[in-house]
């Protein structure tokens with residue numbers, strides 16, 4: 538079994554070696570922009586805003602999708618002045634990828650309540666599969682509705698963004714090929730914030 542490599546960065550405030558997905562660029566007038574861990578960022582933000590905020594480290598949760606594939610979700614909590622966000626994401630080699638979700642609450646919300654909302658949404662998303670594998674034509678849109686996330690394609694030759702559907706990254710070209718099978722149909726495109734999907 539290969540060990541997944543997790544990149545770490547030393548937090549500029551507490552000095553703890555922290556996985557990169559829990560490191561943020563945090564700017565202040567005194568210190569400029571520094572790489573700090575979410576715990577230190579939240580503590581500093583709480584102090585500046587006079588908030589009584591307790592940072593809770595949320596443990597990863599493994600969930601199974603409708604095809605039986607398991608997904609490990611990691612969580613990052615950010616206190617941003619008058620709001621608190623919790624992001625849920627999968628990691629590949631230490632970098633967030635695949636399914637990504639966010640919930641927005643207020644600083645006095647109970648983190649575990651927000652996490653429960655997030656988990657309910659993840660469960661809803663994992664219960665539906667938008668793509669199917671056709672033996673002759675490869676990956677296809679399974680029904681007449683497809684939901685996913687717009688992301689960036691890191692390939693130098695990429696002509697557009699990439700999309701993540703069913704937790705898998707699909708190039709714009711590949712997505713276009715799938716849409717091509719619906720020639721003559723009309724479509725509706727609605728963009729939603731990741732805190733509102735699914």
Ligand SMILES: [Zn+2]
Pocket residue numbers: 548549550551552553573574575576577578
């Ligand atoms: Zn720190």
